[in-house]
Each structure stands twice: as C-alpha cells, then as structure tokens.
Amino acid sequence: xxxxxxxxxxxxxxxxxxxxxxxxxxxxxxxxxxxxxxxxxxxxxxxxxxxxxxxxxxxxxxxxxxxxxxxxxxxxxxxxxxxxxxxxxxxxxxxxxxxxxxxxxxxxxxxxxxxxxxxxxxxxxxxxxxxxxxxxxxxxxxxxxxxxxxxxxxxxxxxxxxxxxxxxxxxxxxxxxxxxxxxxxxxxxxxxxxxxxxxxxxxxxxxxxxxxxxxxxxxxxxxxxxxxxxxxxxxxxxxxxxxxxxxxxxxxxxxxxxxxxxxxxxxxxxxxxxxxxxxxxxxxxxxxxxxxxxxxxxxxxxxxxxxxxxxxxxxxxxxxxxxxxxxxxxxxxxxxxxxxxxxxxxxxxxxxxxxxxxxxxxxxxxxxxxxxxxxxxxxxxxxxxxxxxxxxxxxxxxxxxxxxxxxxxxxxxxxxxxxxxxxxxxxxxxxxxxxxxxxxxxxxxxxxxxxxxxxxxxxxxxxxxxxxxxxxxxxxxxxxxxxxxxxxxxxxxxxxxxxxxxxxxxxxxxxxxxxxxxxxxxxxxxxxxxxxxxxxxxxxxxxxxxxxxxxxxxxxxxxxxxxxxxxxxxxxxxxxxxxxxxxxxxxxxxxxxxxxxxxxxxxxxxxxxxxxxxxxxxxxxxxxxxxxxxxxxxxxxxxxxxxxxxxxxxxxxxxxxxxxxxxxxx
Amino acid sequence: xxxxxxxxxxxxxxxxxxxxxxxxxxxxxxxxxxxxxxxxxxxxxxxxxxxxxxxxxxxxxxxxxxxxxxxxxxxxxxxxxxxxxxxxxxxxxxxxxxxxxxxxxxxxxxxxxxxxxxxxxxxxxxxxxxxxxxxxxxxxxxxxxxxxxxx
Numbered sequence: 001x002x003x004x005x006x007x008x009x010x011x012x013x014x015x016x017x018x019x020x021x022x023x024x025x026x027x028x029x030x031x032x033x034x035x036x037x038x039x040x041x042x043x044x045x046x047x048x049x050x051x052x053x054x055x056x057x058x059x060x061x062x063x064x065x066x067x068x069x070x071x072x073x074x075x076x077x078x079x080x081x082x083x084x085x086x087x088x089x090x091x092x093x094x095x096x097x098x099x100x101x102x103x104x105x106x107x108x109x110x111x112x113x114x115x116x117x118x119x120x121x122x123x124x125x126x127x128x129x130x131x132x133x134x135x136x137x138x139x140x141x142x143x144x145x146x147x148x149x150x151x152x153x154x155x156x157x158x159x160x161x162x163x164x165x166x167x168x169x170x171x172x173x174x175x176x177x178x179x180x181x182x183x184x185x186x187x188x189x190x191x192x193x194x195x196x197x198x199x200x201x202x203x204x205x206x207x208x209x210x211x212x213x214x215x216x217x218x219x220x221x222x223x224x225x226x227x228x229x230x231x232x233x234x235x236x237x238x239x240x241x242x243x244x245x246x247x248x249x250x251x252x253x254x255x256x257x258x259x260x261x262x263x264x265x266x267x268x269x270x271x272x273x274x275x276x277x278x279x280x281x282x283x284x285x286x287x288x289x290x291x292x293x294x295x296x297x298x299x300x301x302x303x304x305x306x307x308x309x310x311x312x313x314x315x316x317x318x319x320x321x322x323x324x325x326x327x328x329x330x331x332x333x334x335x336x337x338x339x340x341x342x343x344x345x346x347x348x349x350x351x352x353x354x355x356x357x358x359x360x361x362x363x364x365x366x367x368x369x370x371x372x373x374x375x376x377x378x379x380x381x382x383x384x385x386x387x388x389x390x391x392x393x394x395x396x397x398x399x400x401x402x403x404x405x406x407x408x409x410x411x412x413x414x415x416x417x418x419x420x421x422x423x424x425x426x427x428x429x430x431x432x433x434x435x436x437x438x439x440x441x442x443x444x445x446x447x448x449x450x451x452x453x454x455x456x457x458x459x460x461x462x463x464x465x466x467x468x469x470x471x472x473x474x475x476x477x478x479x480x481x482x483x484x485x486x487x488x489x490x491x492x493x494x495x496x497x498x499x500x501x502x503x504x505x506x507x508x509x510x511x512x513x514x515x516x517x518x519x520x521x522x523x524x525x526x527x528x529x530x531x532x533x534x535x536x537x538x539x540x541x542x543x544x545x546x547x548x549x550x551x552x553x554x555x556x557x558x559x560x561x562x563x564x565x566x567x568x569x570x571x572x573x574x575x576x577x578x579x580x581x582x583x584x585x586x587x588x589x590x591x592x593x594x595x596x597x598x599x600x601x602x603x604x605x606x607x608x609x610x611x612x613x614x615x616x617x618x619x620x621x622x623x624x625x626x627x628x629x630x631x632x633x634x635x636x637x638x639x640x641x642x643x644x645x646x647x648x649x650x651x652x653x654x655x656x657x658x659x660x661x662x663x664x665x666x
Numbered sequence: 667x668x669x670x671x672x673x674x675x676x677x678x679x680x681x682x683x684x685x686x687x688x689x690x691x692x693x694x695x696x697x698x699x700x701x702x703x704x705x706x707x708x709x710x711x712x713x714x715x716x717x718x719x720x721x722x723x724x725x726x727x728x729x730x731x732x733x734x735x736x737x738x739x740x741x742x743x744x745x746x747x748x749x750x751x752x753x754x755x756x757x758x759x760x761x762x763x764x765x766x767x768x769x770x771x772x773x774x775x776x777x778x779x780x781x782x783x784x785x786x787x788x789x790x791x792x793x794x795x796x797x798x799x800x801x802x803x804x805x806x807x808x809x810x811x812x813x814x815x816x817x
Binding site for chain 1: 693694695696698699700702703712715716719720723745748749751752753755756757758763767
C-alpha cells in the first residue's frame, strides 16, 4: 500500500508531513466530533472530552444521540439531530445559532458532511458556546426587524401562541400568547427544539419530524391534537406550521398554536348528551312498541275468536278488515321495535345451528299465497352451500322474507327467483350469498340511491298501491351488517325488474345435526289461485302422526299440559321421562325411533343441560328443544352451546311450539 | 273487594261460554291455551285435572318450603321455588310464578332478580320468609278464582 502510493507520488514534489487524523481531531481547538454515516462517534476532540467530562472509551462507537441522552449533554439531542439531518440531506455545511442550553447559555452547532461520490462518509460536528454573540445579535435583531409595528402586534397577541422556528426547528421568537398558553417565559424557550411541546406518544411516533417534512413539502401543515404545557398539563391544540422563505431561501417556520381544550370539552359534552338523548329516545320507542304489542296480541286473538263464531256477511267483512289492519299494525310495531333495538345497540344475534336450505324453502313456501296469479316463484340453492351453519336463523329468515316479499309485492307478471350460493369459505366460516331477482316494476336510477334509507318508499304512487312502513330494507341492512355481510341492489340485467342481494358470514357448525335431506332443492311453484298454502299448524298436523317424540319434564302439571298440547297438534307417539338420566337412556335406546326431544332444563338427578351434552357426546344428533322459564338471554345462549337446537320459553306458547317443531322435524 | 266479588258472580252466572274474569294474577292468553285443550267446554275435564293437580302440588310444595325454611336449607328452597315456578308459569299464574322465581334466586344467595350476589344467608332466609307469606296469599287468591270457575 505504502509502496504503491510512494510510486505514484514520485513524479511530484514530496508534500510536507501531515498530522495523523487522530492527532488532528484530538487537538482540534473546539468541542468537535467525527461521526460515521450512522452517527456513531469515531473520534472526539480533547476539548470535547474535557468539557463534558467524558472518557473516550465511554463514547467511541456509540451513537451521538444516545450519548447526548445518556449523559444529558448540551445542546440537547433533538436540536443536534435536526442540525445533522439538515446537513446530511442538503449535503452542505449547516450552522445553527442560538440553540438554548442550560440557564442563560446559547450555543452554535456546525455540521459538516464529508461526501465522496454522492455518498456520505463522515459527519464532522463542532459545538461552540456563543452566548455573548447571541446577546449581541438579539439587540441587533431587535433594531433591525423589518416591521416594528407588525412585530409588536404579534408580540402582544394573547389568544394565540405565535412564534418562529429556525430551519432546524429551534424556537427563535416567542409572543405573549405563547407564554400564556404554554407557560414558558421567552428566556426559557428560545433556542429549544419545538418537540418540547409534544406528548411522549407523539414523540414516539416521530410526529414533530413528520410535521416538518410535510411543511417543507406542502408549505404548510395543520394538526389538532394534545400538546404539553411547561407544567406537564395537556391541552387540545390546533397547530399550524407554515414554511417561511425569504428571498427564495428557507429561513424557518412560523408556528401558530390555539388552545381548543374548552371547545373540545364542549364538543364532547354535546356529543355525549346527544348520544344520551338518542339512547333515551330509542329506549322509549322500544318500550312503547313493546307495550303496544301485548294488548295488540290480545286484540288479534280475540278477533280470531270472533271470526270463528257465526257472523253475518257484513260483520265478517268488518272483522276481516280489522284483522288485516291489525296484522299491518303488528308488523309496523315489530319493525319499529327491531329498528330501535338496532339503533340502541341492544340487538343481539341468537346464534344456533341452522339450515339455510330449509329456511329459504320455508320462506318461499310461506310466501306462495301472496304471489299474484301467473307469477312464478322459484328458489334454488347451490350444492356446495353447507347443510348446517351457526347463525341467527330467525334474522336470516327475516332478511330473505323481507327481500322476497318486496319482490313479490312489486311483481305483477313474470317471476321471482331466490338463489342461494356459497360465495367463499374458510376452515371455520363461510360467506353465503342470496340473490333475489324479480321482473317487477324495477327502481329508477335516481331512487336507487334512496334504498335502505329509513321510511322511504321509492315511488310515491306506489305508496298507495303497496303498503308497508318503508323500514324493511333499513332493518335488513342493519341485520346483514350485524352478520358481517353486505346488501345491495342492481337492476335486473335480463329484463325489467330488480335484483337485491345480500351476503352473511356464518361459522360452520361444530355439531352437525343430521337433518332430513332436502329432497327438492329446486322448488318451483306456479300459483293458479291464492289459498293453496298450508297454515303451519295444519302442516304440523299432517307431519305429527309419523313423528315419535320424547318429553323430559319433572313437573307433572307442566308435563301433562305439554303432552296435551302435543296431542292436540297431532302427535300420537309421545314418550315421557322425569329426569336427565332417564332422558339419556331413552335417547340412546331409541335414537332411530325418536324424531326429537323436548327437554326441561332443571330436573332432579340430572339436569337437561347435562343430559343434552351427554346425548351429543354419544353422537346422537336428534333435534333437542329446551323448555325453560329462565328467559335470560345469557342462559339461553348457554343452552345452545350445550347442544340444544332451539328453545321455547315457559309457558309454552302454541304458535311458537308449532314453528319450532316444524322447523326441526320436517 | 266485595264489589268485584259480586261482579264475578254475575259473570259466571250469565256466561256459560265466557271465560272467568281472571284478574291480573292470571295471564289470560296462557290460561286460555289450556282451556282450548278441553274437549268439552262444559265438562272441562282436562283443564280441571291440571288446575286441581296444581293445587295439590302447590300445597305440598308450600309445606316443603316451610320445613326447609325451618332447617335454613337454602338449596332446597331454591329448587322448590324453581319447581313451582315451572308449573305456575305453565298455567299462567303470573304472580305466583314471579314470587317462586324470587325464592329460587334468594335460595341461590342472590338478589330478587338473580343478577347480584347476596352472601348474607340470614338476609336471604328473611326475604324468603316474607316472599313465602306473599306467595301463599297470591296462591289463595288464584285458588279462589279458579275454584269458582270450576264450581
């Protein structure tokens, strides 16, 4: 190495001997350090070590910033880092004056980037205390400021903190507003880095640097967030940082800070009270609807009884109108109740094992009588839709029912088609898509945007023709969202009419209940006249004689009533037992005979919960329906987890029992 | 009270088809559902057997509750409360059912609604004692109404 350089140097005159770089730096007449590109200290001048009382081995190889922080050196690490960064990014020597040190001291930092071929090799930083120069400059500055009146104006503003930062982010000026707001006197803050005002969270996120970057790029940055006062108190600040250029040269930043703590608090109070009022309103509506529902149910039952008596033609006509209006009223109340529950967040999904194909088939069958003569109502389900999934069957059904009955309502001729498919699946869950296509009156492009908005019925003229609350789609949307899905509309691409679709994300069922295979996955019904449909009770009546049931209930009074109710519904084979242990035994013996089990929860010897878990463990998938007087939602969820398929509350309501039995026995 | 009384008598004399004025102690819809199960509206054989079966059950249960209270047996009181809750709910005897439910909860060392723990046994026993007095009165009331109906 030496010999090569000697050879090269031979033609020229031998230069005077240079000091080694070590000696050069060691004896440098200022506090100076040489850094590598990662800002690690390679060498420090003797003056630096002496002044800061450091030994070479304590700092060599460490990051300068870490050393400053560890030994609490002055100037502080933020200022130093800022100065070095500017020099690095500009590739030029950068000098920052008036950096605030301890007490009344001021410092000057000079950062020299040593660059070769565009690559930063070293950074040479020298530090100098320049308090006296600073004082001189201050007085000159004061005299030379371009516009005294403007300066005085800014100085005197009390409501805003207005101050200047130099390009490295050090505070250069300070007004009365800044002093009042942030609590620092002018002497304390001048020369300190503006990151002093930021909260530890913001500092950790590197917010001061980011704001400077944005201000440089875009000329200005605005932010609303918490800032710190001198005493550590937080205030909600609106901050604007504007980059200032003089004669095309970047000279620093103007920073304006407003204290919005009061406004923020007022805003929060307002939001809180609004939320509270909204909750009260929702609760009121929910309670009212609930209160109305009970007498209305009595009214409807009485009307049914009345219609069952001998009536003259005119009386019957009036009673029929009453019944029809009552049914609409009941629907409105139920919808309002659902909506207010959805609004107040009190709407819980009742997750159980459900069969999507079954639900769709039931909805389609139920809607047959409402289809206009000649309209074709069809449904189809893809083969790959799982048989059993975990979801809220009632709510899923409500959505399908809503969209399908809407489609039927607006379709005078042609067809309504309900198509269910598997959109995607993972190991544990699947997303099921249901599309309802009709050839009805369709929806104008303008009106399409208003769909799913509450109380809107699209065509004003339609209101007269088609009755409804206009809440159906809103409720469907909210429910779909609860089930992690989406809902949407587009015009029917093949004909006049509409296409409504929705997706729901459901967990795959852990316990698979062997359900009777849906024989006709494709169901096609053309209606000649309404009235062909079968009422649920009649449908069950037809089904019941072939179904053998087990009833487990220890209370003889309840047992007798349940058995009689089942007999009245058409069941002829009913086995009885009075505790969970017997239930398990019978279920195991007759697992191929029984079509289902009705199980009381609390029974002596062994409870219905334990018995059901045991029956499931034995691999018996019979539908098990809980009967309970515990109406608590949390209890009921526990039942479904234990392996029950459904529950009916005590006193057992006939209509509810019919619906549940139909669902699980068909 | 005498007024209501005579009113009830009028009713039952007048209406052979009419349902009894059950007052607010009995849930009409639930009870009617049971009446609908009768094959013969004059005989009312089924519902009669149920209702009188319940009377027997209730009186036995109250006796057992008295004994359990004597023995400070909270667990038994709770399960007896739950037992009678089931049958009174089935008949729609709302007040009796609600009181039974309270006894069930007190017996589990909980408050009336069963939502908060109440570790003080003495307090729970005291509450059961009071509720037992109340439920017997509520029972006596529905018993009177129903016996009149089936008279």
